[in-house]
Amino acid sequence: MTRIxxxxxxxxxxxLDQVCARYFREALGLRVVQYGLGNSFTGRIxxxxxxxxxxxxxxxxxxxxxxxxxxxxxxYRWFRENRAFLQRLYAPDEIDLGLPVSxxxxxxxxxxxxxxxxxxxxxxxxxxxxxxxxxxxxxxxISVERVPDIGEGSGREDLGALRRELGIEAAGxxxxxxxxxxxxxxx
Amino acid sequence: xxxxxxELARSRRPxxxxxxxxxxxxxxxxxxxxxxxxxxxxxxxxxRLYGLPDVLIHRPATHLGEKPGEFVRAAxxxxxxxxxxxxxxxxxxxxxxxxxxxxxxxxxxxxxxSLLKAYAFVKVIREKDPASRVYLVFDGxxxxxxxxxxxxxxEGFLREKLPGWLACLGSLHRDExxxxxxxxxxxxxxxxxxxxxxxxxxxxxxxxxSSVKGAP
Numbered sequence: 317m318t319r320i321x322x323x324x325x326x327x328x329x330x331x332l333d334q335v336c337a338r339y340f341r342e343a344l345g346l347r348v349v350q351y352g353l354g355n356s357f358t359g360r361i362x363x364x365x366x367x368x369x370x371x372x373x374x375x376x377x378x379x380x381x382x383x384x385x386x387x388x389x390x391x392y393r394w395f396r397e398n399r400a401f402l403q404r405l406y407a408p409d410e411i412d413l414g415l416p417v418s419x420x421x422x423x424x425x426x427x428x429x430x431x432x433x434x435x436x437x438x439x440x441x442x443x444x445x446x447x448x449x450x451x452x453x454x455x456x457x458i459s460v461e462r463v464p465d466i467g468e469g470s471g472r473e474d475l476g477a478l479r480r481e482l483g484i485e486a487a488g489x490x491x492x493x494x495x496x497x498x499x500x501x502x503x
Numbered sequence: 504x505x506x507x508x509x510e511l512a513r514s515r516r517p518x519x520x521x522x523x524x525x526x527x528x529x530x531x532x533x534x535x536x537x538x539x540x541x542x543x544x545x546x547x548x549x550x551r552l553y554g555l556p557d558v559l560i561h562r563p564a565t566h567l568g569e570k571p572g573e574f575v576r577a578a579x580x581x582x583x584x585x586x587x588x589x590x591x592x593x594x595x596x597x598x599x600x601x602x603x604x605x606x607x608x609x610x611x612x613x614x615x616x617s618l619l620k621a622y623a624f625v626k627v628i629r630e631k632d633p634a635s636r637v638y639l640v641f642d643g644x645x646x647x648x649x650x651x652x653x654x655x656x657x658e659g660f661l662r663e664k665l666p667g668w669l670a671c672l673g674s675l676h677r678d679e680x681x682x683x684x685x686x687x688x689x690x691x692x693x694x695x696x697x698x699x700x701x702x703x704x705x706x707x708x709x710x711x712x713s714s715v716k717g718a719p
Binding site: 478483487488494496498500502 | 594595596599616618622623627653656657660664
Protein backbone atom coordinates (compact mmCIF):
# COMPACT_ATOMS: atom_id res chain seq x y z
CA MET A 317 0.00 0.00 0.00
CA THR A 318 1.48 3.35 -1.00
CA ARG A 319 0.17 6.63 0.22
CA ILE A 320 1.56 10.04 -0.61
CA UNK A 321 0.75 12.57 2.02
CA UNK A 322 0.52 16.26 1.35
CA UNK A 323 3.57 18.27 2.27
CA UNK A 324 4.03 19.34 5.83
CA UNK A 325 6.11 22.31 6.50
CA UNK A 326 8.85 22.38 9.09
CA UNK A 327 11.95 20.33 9.75
CA UNK A 328 11.47 16.67 8.76
CA UNK A 329 13.07 15.20 11.86
CA UNK A 330 10.88 17.25 14.13
CA UNK A 331 7.67 16.38 12.36
CA LEU A 332 8.39 12.78 11.43
CA ASP A 333 6.40 11.31 14.32
CA GLN A 334 3.41 13.51 13.48
CA VAL A 335 3.58 12.75 9.77
CA CYS A 336 3.72 9.03 10.46
CA ALA A 337 0.95 9.24 13.05
CA ARG A 338 -1.19 10.87 10.42
CA TYR A 339 -0.43 8.03 8.03
CA PHE A 340 -1.46 5.44 10.61
CA ARG A 341 -4.68 7.29 11.39
CA GLU A 342 -5.70 7.91 7.81
CA ALA A 343 -4.35 4.87 5.99
CA LEU A 344 -4.59 2.12 8.61
CA GLY A 345 -7.38 3.46 10.82
CA LEU A 346 -5.32 3.35 14.01
CA ARG A 347 -5.85 5.61 16.98
CA VAL A 348 -2.59 6.98 18.36
CA VAL A 349 -2.81 7.01 22.14
CA GLN A 350 0.66 8.18 23.07
CA TYR A 351 3.75 9.65 21.47
CA GLY A 352 7.21 8.76 22.81
CA LEU A 353 6.53 6.19 25.51
CA GLY A 354 9.48 5.05 27.65
CA ASN A 355 13.01 6.20 26.96
CA SER A 356 15.92 5.16 24.84
CA PHE A 357 17.79 3.65 27.79
CA THR A 358 15.13 1.18 28.96
CA GLY A 359 13.17 0.90 25.74
CA ARG A 360 11.13 3.39 23.78
CA ILE A 361 7.96 3.18 21.73
CA UNK A 362 7.55 6.04 19.28
CA UNK A 363 3.78 5.62 18.90
CA UNK A 364 1.41 3.59 21.05
CA UNK A 365 -1.67 2.94 18.92
CA UNK A 366 -4.73 0.72 18.80
CA UNK A 367 -7.29 -0.30 16.24
CA UNK A 368 -9.72 -1.63 18.86
CA UNK A 369 -8.80 -5.27 18.24
CA UNK A 370 -5.08 -5.05 18.96
CA UNK A 371 -2.27 -2.83 20.18
CA UNK A 372 0.38 -1.55 17.81
CA UNK A 373 3.77 -0.54 19.12
CA UNK A 374 5.21 1.62 16.39
CA UNK A 375 8.89 2.35 15.91
CA UNK A 376 9.84 5.06 13.45
CA UNK A 377 13.33 4.14 12.37
CA UNK A 378 15.92 6.71 11.52
CA UNK A 379 18.96 4.42 11.80
CA UNK A 380 19.79 1.30 9.80
CA UNK A 381 17.28 -1.58 9.85
CA UNK A 382 19.02 -3.74 12.51
CA UNK A 383 19.11 -0.74 14.81
CA UNK A 384 15.44 0.02 14.13
CA UNK A 385 14.40 -3.58 14.79
CA UNK A 386 16.44 -3.77 17.97
CA UNK A 387 14.85 -0.56 19.19
CA UNK A 388 11.41 -1.97 18.43
CA UNK A 389 12.14 -5.20 20.33
CA UNK A 390 13.59 -3.27 23.26
CA UNK A 391 10.46 -1.14 23.31
CA TYR A 392 8.32 -4.28 23.24
CA ARG A 393 10.22 -5.72 26.20
CA TRP A 394 9.72 -2.48 28.10
CA PHE A 395 6.02 -2.60 27.27
CA ARG A 396 5.67 -6.18 28.51
CA GLU A 397 7.47 -5.43 31.73
CA ASN A 398 5.41 -2.30 32.37
CA ARG A 399 2.02 -3.47 31.19
CA ALA A 400 0.54 -3.46 34.68
CA PHE A 401 1.77 0.07 35.25
CA LEU A 402 0.38 1.20 31.89
CA GLN A 403 -2.97 -0.35 32.76
CA ARG A 404 -3.20 2.03 35.68
CA LEU A 405 -2.15 4.92 33.48
CA TYR A 406 -4.72 4.58 30.68
CA ALA A 407 -8.47 4.24 30.95
CA PRO A 408 -9.86 1.07 29.37
CA ASP A 409 -11.89 3.08 26.87
CA GLU A 410 -8.69 4.83 25.82
CA ILE A 411 -6.79 1.64 25.11
CA ASP A 412 -7.44 -1.94 26.20
CA LEU A 413 -4.02 -3.15 27.28
CA GLY A 414 -5.20 -6.74 27.38
CA LEU A 415 -5.45 -6.88 23.59
CA PRO A 416 -2.85 -8.75 21.53
CA VAL A 417 0.24 -6.76 20.65
CA SER A 418 1.95 -6.35 17.31
CA UNK A 419 5.03 -4.39 16.38
CA UNK A 420 5.17 -1.94 13.51
CA UNK A 421 8.61 -0.94 12.30
CA UNK A 422 9.09 1.86 9.79
CA UNK A 423 12.53 1.75 8.35
CA UNK A 424 14.18 3.37 5.39
CA UNK A 425 15.86 0.26 3.95
CA UNK A 426 14.73 -3.07 5.40
CA UNK A 427 16.32 -6.09 3.64
CA UNK A 428 13.95 -8.16 1.46
CA UNK A 429 13.89 -11.22 3.72
CA UNK A 430 13.31 -9.23 6.92
CA UNK A 431 9.56 -9.89 6.95
CA UNK A 432 9.97 -13.64 6.57
CA UNK A 433 12.68 -13.72 9.25
CA UNK A 434 10.51 -11.82 11.71
CA UNK A 435 7.52 -14.06 10.99
CA UNK A 436 9.51 -17.23 11.41
CA UNK A 437 11.63 -16.32 14.41
CA UNK A 438 9.68 -13.89 16.56
CA UNK A 439 6.72 -14.74 18.75
CA UNK A 440 5.11 -11.35 18.23
CA UNK A 441 3.67 -10.30 14.84
CA UNK A 442 5.72 -7.63 13.10
CA UNK A 443 4.53 -5.35 10.32
CA UNK A 444 7.41 -3.88 8.37
CA UNK A 445 6.96 -0.63 6.50
CA UNK A 446 9.40 1.38 4.52
CA UNK A 447 9.20 5.11 4.03
CA UNK A 448 10.80 7.61 1.75
CA UNK A 449 11.12 11.31 2.24
CA UNK A 450 10.90 13.68 -0.68
CA UNK A 451 11.07 17.37 -1.17
CA UNK A 452 13.04 19.80 0.89
CA UNK A 453 13.46 20.10 4.63
CA UNK A 454 11.01 22.97 4.60
CA UNK A 455 8.51 21.23 2.39
CA UNK A 456 8.78 17.41 2.81
CA UNK A 457 6.72 14.65 1.24
CA ILE A 458 6.57 11.12 2.57
CA SER A 459 5.46 7.82 1.10
CA VAL A 460 4.93 4.72 3.18
CA GLU A 461 4.90 1.24 1.73
CA ARG A 462 4.48 -2.23 3.18
CA VAL A 463 7.60 -4.36 2.85
CA PRO A 464 6.67 -7.42 0.80
CA ASP A 465 7.14 -10.67 2.71
CA ILE A 466 8.71 -13.35 0.52
CA GLY A 467 6.65 -15.97 2.38
CA GLU A 468 3.58 -13.81 2.26
CA GLY A 469 1.24 -16.56 1.02
CA SER A 470 1.49 -18.56 4.22
CA GLY A 471 1.81 -15.45 6.39
CA ARG A 472 -1.50 -14.08 5.22
CA GLU A 473 -3.39 -17.32 5.50
CA ASP A 474 -6.51 -17.15 7.65
CA LEU A 475 -5.67 -19.68 10.31
CA GLY A 476 -9.02 -19.03 11.99
CA ALA A 477 -10.70 -20.35 8.86
CA LEU A 478 -8.47 -23.42 8.97
CA ARG A 479 -9.47 -24.08 12.58
CA ARG A 480 -13.13 -23.73 11.65
CA GLU A 481 -12.74 -26.02 8.67
CA LEU A 482 -11.14 -28.71 10.83
CA GLY A 483 -13.61 -28.19 13.68
CA ILE A 484 -10.82 -27.64 16.23
CA GLU A 485 -11.62 -24.10 17.40
CA ALA A 486 -12.47 -25.31 20.89
CA ALA A 487 -8.99 -26.79 21.32
CA GLY A 488 -7.52 -23.31 21.68
CA UNK A 489 -4.59 -23.70 19.30
CA UNK A 490 -3.16 -20.26 18.58
CA UNK A 491 -1.81 -19.07 15.24
CA UNK A 492 1.65 -19.44 16.72
CA UNK A 493 0.89 -23.05 17.75
CA UNK A 494 -0.06 -23.81 14.17
CA UNK A 495 3.02 -22.08 12.79
CA UNK A 496 5.20 -24.04 15.25
CA UNK A 497 3.48 -27.25 14.15
CA UNK A 498 4.14 -26.50 10.48
CA UNK A 499 7.72 -25.53 11.11
CA UNK A 500 8.43 -28.65 13.16
CA UNK A 501 6.92 -30.98 10.57
CA UNK A 502 8.22 -29.15 7.53
CA UNK A 503 4.78 -28.42 6.05
CA UNK B 504 -11.70 -50.25 16.82
CA UNK B 505 -13.62 -53.30 15.61
CA UNK B 506 -10.37 -54.98 14.67
CA UNK B 507 -8.61 -53.86 17.86
CA UNK B 508 -11.41 -55.30 20.02
CA UNK B 509 -11.08 -58.66 18.25
CA GLU B 510 -7.32 -58.67 18.67
CA LEU B 511 -7.79 -57.95 22.38
CA ALA B 512 -10.22 -60.84 22.62
CA ARG B 513 -7.70 -63.07 20.84
CA SER B 514 -5.31 -62.18 23.67
CA ARG B 515 -8.07 -63.21 26.10
CA ARG B 516 -8.75 -59.65 27.18
CA PRO B 517 -12.53 -58.98 27.10
CA UNK B 518 -13.54 -55.85 25.22
CA UNK B 519 -16.74 -53.88 25.65
CA UNK B 520 -17.41 -51.17 23.07
CA UNK B 521 -19.45 -48.01 23.40
CA UNK B 522 -20.32 -47.28 19.79
CA UNK B 523 -20.97 -43.60 20.37
CA UNK B 524 -19.92 -42.19 17.03
CA UNK B 525 -23.33 -41.21 15.76
CA UNK B 526 -21.91 -39.07 12.96
CA UNK B 527 -22.45 -41.61 10.24
CA UNK B 528 -24.52 -44.23 12.01
CA UNK B 529 -23.12 -46.84 14.33
CA UNK B 530 -19.77 -47.46 12.72
CA UNK B 531 -18.54 -50.37 14.80
CA UNK B 532 -21.84 -52.22 14.60
CA UNK B 533 -21.89 -51.61 10.85
CA UNK B 534 -18.37 -52.90 10.48
CA UNK B 535 -19.25 -56.02 12.48
CA UNK B 536 -22.64 -56.57 10.90
CA UNK B 537 -21.58 -59.88 9.40
CA UNK B 538 -20.68 -61.37 12.77
CA UNK B 539 -22.75 -59.66 15.50
CA UNK B 540 -25.76 -61.28 17.15
CA UNK B 541 -28.45 -59.20 18.81
CA UNK B 542 -30.03 -62.07 20.74
CA UNK B 543 -27.26 -63.19 23.10
CA UNK B 544 -26.85 -60.34 25.58
CA UNK B 545 -29.72 -58.01 26.56
CA UNK B 546 -29.12 -54.42 25.44
CA UNK B 547 -25.98 -55.23 23.48
CA UNK B 548 -24.77 -56.73 20.26
CA UNK B 549 -22.37 -59.60 20.79
CA UNK B 550 -19.63 -61.14 18.73
CA ARG B 551 -19.28 -64.73 19.95
CA LEU B 552 -15.76 -66.03 19.49
CA TYR B 553 -16.14 -69.49 21.00
CA GLY B 554 -13.39 -70.13 23.49
CA LEU B 555 -12.41 -66.47 23.62
CA PRO B 556 -14.23 -63.65 25.42
CA ASP B 557 -17.24 -62.23 23.58
CA VAL B 558 -16.94 -58.71 22.22
CA LEU B 559 -19.96 -56.67 23.34
CA ILE B 560 -21.14 -53.59 21.49
CA HIS B 561 -23.39 -51.06 23.19
CA ARG B 562 -25.08 -48.32 21.20
CA PRO B 563 -26.65 -45.09 22.42
CA ALA B 564 -29.91 -46.20 20.83
CA THR B 565 -30.23 -49.02 23.36
CA HIS B 566 -29.17 -46.81 26.29
CA LEU B 567 -31.49 -43.86 25.71
CA GLY B 568 -30.92 -40.95 28.08
CA GLU B 569 -27.70 -42.45 29.35
CA LYS B 570 -24.54 -40.37 28.95
CA PRO B 571 -21.27 -42.08 27.98
CA GLY B 572 -19.87 -41.25 31.41
CA GLU B 573 -22.72 -43.07 33.16
CA PHE B 574 -22.25 -46.03 30.88
CA VAL B 575 -18.51 -46.05 31.56
CA ARG B 576 -19.03 -46.10 35.30
CA ALA B 577 -21.52 -48.94 35.01
CA ALA B 578 -19.66 -51.01 32.44
CA UNK B 579 -16.00 -50.42 33.32
CA UNK B 580 -14.21 -53.75 33.68
CA UNK B 581 -12.37 -54.58 36.86
CA UNK B 582 -8.71 -53.60 37.08
CA UNK B 583 -6.72 -55.65 34.56
CA UNK B 584 -9.84 -57.56 33.54
CA UNK B 585 -10.43 -56.13 30.11
CA UNK B 586 -10.99 -52.99 28.11
CA UNK B 587 -13.84 -50.59 27.71
CA UNK B 588 -13.44 -48.98 24.30
CA UNK B 589 -15.28 -45.75 23.56
CA UNK B 590 -15.77 -44.79 19.95
CA UNK B 591 -16.62 -41.08 20.04
CA UNK B 592 -17.54 -38.72 17.27
CA UNK B 593 -14.62 -37.07 15.53
CA UNK B 594 -14.94 -33.73 17.32
CA UNK B 595 -12.98 -31.88 19.98
CA UNK B 596 -16.23 -31.29 21.83
CA UNK B 597 -16.85 -35.01 22.29
CA UNK B 598 -13.63 -35.18 24.32
CA UNK B 599 -14.33 -32.01 26.26
CA UNK B 600 -17.76 -33.24 27.30
CA UNK B 601 -16.42 -36.47 28.79
CA UNK B 602 -16.53 -36.62 32.57
CA UNK B 603 -14.44 -39.72 33.26
CA UNK B 604 -10.69 -40.18 32.91
CA UNK B 605 -9.58 -42.18 29.89
CA UNK B 606 -6.61 -43.14 27.77
CA UNK B 607 -6.74 -42.39 24.07
CA UNK B 608 -5.67 -44.05 20.86
CA UNK B 609 -5.33 -41.28 18.26
CA UNK B 610 -5.36 -42.31 14.61
CA UNK B 611 -3.10 -40.03 12.62
CA UNK B 612 -3.30 -39.99 8.82
CA UNK B 613 -0.05 -38.40 7.68
CA UNK B 614 -1.41 -35.34 5.85
CA UNK B 615 -1.07 -31.88 7.32
CA UNK B 616 -4.75 -31.29 8.13
CA SER B 617 -5.18 -34.65 9.86
CA LEU B 618 -2.03 -34.24 11.91
CA LEU B 619 -3.05 -30.73 12.93
CA LYS B 620 -6.38 -32.13 14.01
CA ALA B 621 -4.63 -34.90 15.95
CA TYR B 622 -2.48 -32.23 17.63
CA ALA B 623 -5.65 -30.39 18.68
CA PHE B 624 -7.16 -33.60 20.05
CA VAL B 625 -4.07 -34.47 22.08
CA LYS B 626 -3.97 -30.93 23.45
CA VAL B 627 -7.56 -31.22 24.65
CA ILE B 628 -6.92 -34.67 26.11
CA ARG B 629 -3.87 -33.38 28.00
CA GLU B 630 -5.77 -30.39 29.34
CA LYS B 631 -8.69 -32.56 30.34
CA ASP B 632 -6.58 -35.09 32.19
CA PRO B 633 -2.79 -34.62 32.34
CA ALA B 634 -2.43 -38.21 33.57
CA SER B 635 -4.10 -39.72 30.51
CA ARG B 636 -2.04 -41.99 28.31
CA VAL B 637 -2.00 -41.18 24.63
CA TYR B 638 -1.20 -43.77 21.97
CA LEU B 639 -0.47 -42.65 18.43
CA VAL B 640 -1.22 -44.85 15.44
CA PHE B 641 -0.24 -43.55 12.02
CA ASP B 642 -2.90 -44.53 9.54
CA GLY B 643 -2.09 -45.00 5.88
CA UNK B 644 1.54 -43.97 6.10
CA UNK B 645 2.96 -44.31 2.58
CA UNK B 646 6.25 -46.20 2.25
CA UNK B 647 9.37 -44.09 2.18
CA UNK B 648 11.73 -42.13 4.31
CA UNK B 649 9.81 -38.86 4.11
CA UNK B 650 6.61 -40.28 5.61
CA UNK B 651 8.57 -41.96 8.38
CA UNK B 652 10.33 -38.73 9.13
CA UNK B 653 6.98 -36.93 9.30
CA UNK B 654 5.72 -39.44 11.86
CA UNK B 655 8.92 -39.12 13.94
CA UNK B 656 8.73 -35.37 13.80
CA UNK B 657 5.08 -35.35 14.83
CA GLU B 658 5.73 -37.61 17.79
CA GLY B 659 8.71 -35.48 18.83
CA PHE B 660 6.71 -32.29 18.42
CA LEU B 661 3.92 -33.61 20.68
CA ARG B 662 6.42 -34.75 23.31
CA GLU B 663 7.94 -31.29 23.38
CA LYS B 664 4.74 -29.24 23.22
CA LEU B 665 2.42 -31.41 25.29
CA PRO B 666 4.49 -33.27 27.87
CA GLY B 667 2.88 -36.39 29.29
CA TRP B 668 2.60 -40.12 28.71
CA LEU B 669 2.83 -40.81 24.99
CA ALA B 670 3.58 -43.93 22.99
CA CYS B 671 3.63 -44.60 19.27
CA LEU B 672 2.15 -47.98 18.39
CA GLY B 673 3.24 -48.03 14.76
CA SER B 674 1.41 -47.53 11.52
CA LEU B 675 -1.42 -49.15 9.60
CA HIS B 676 -0.61 -50.00 6.00
CA ARG B 677 -3.83 -49.69 4.07
CA ASP B 678 -4.50 -52.03 1.19
CA GLU B 679 -7.49 -53.45 -0.66
CA UNK B 680 -8.46 -55.74 2.22
CA UNK B 681 -9.70 -52.75 4.19
CA UNK B 682 -12.02 -51.67 1.39
CA UNK B 683 -13.23 -55.23 0.93
CA UNK B 684 -13.86 -55.74 4.62
CA UNK B 685 -15.93 -52.55 4.72
CA UNK B 686 -17.99 -53.70 1.77
CA UNK B 687 -18.51 -57.13 3.30
CA UNK B 688 -19.00 -55.70 6.79
CA UNK B 689 -16.58 -58.22 8.15
CA UNK B 690 -13.53 -57.12 10.17
CA UNK B 691 -10.19 -57.72 8.50
CA UNK B 692 -8.80 -59.89 11.29
CA UNK B 693 -11.80 -62.25 11.11
CA UNK B 694 -12.66 -62.42 7.47
CA UNK B 695 -9.47 -62.07 5.51
CA UNK B 696 -6.21 -63.87 5.11
CA UNK B 697 -2.74 -62.49 5.36
CA UNK B 698 -2.36 -58.95 4.06
CA UNK B 699 -0.23 -55.92 4.76
CA UNK B 700 -3.16 -54.22 6.49
CA UNK B 701 -3.96 -57.22 8.64
CA UNK B 702 -0.31 -57.64 9.61
CA UNK B 703 -0.02 -54.00 10.57
CA UNK B 704 -3.28 -54.18 12.56
CA UNK B 705 -1.98 -57.12 14.52
CA UNK B 706 1.37 -55.41 15.11
CA UNK B 707 -0.36 -52.27 16.38
CA UNK B 708 -2.64 -54.31 18.65
CA UNK B 709 0.33 -56.25 20.02
CA UNK B 710 2.21 -52.98 20.63
CA UNK B 711 -0.86 -51.62 22.44
CA UNK B 712 -1.11 -54.64 24.73
CA SER B 713 2.60 -54.59 25.38
CA SER B 714 2.52 -50.88 26.10
CA VAL B 715 -0.45 -51.24 28.44
CA LYS B 716 1.42 -53.87 30.40
CA GLY B 717 4.46 -51.64 30.68
CA ALA B 718 2.53 -48.48 31.54
CA PRO B 719 2.57 -47.21 35.11
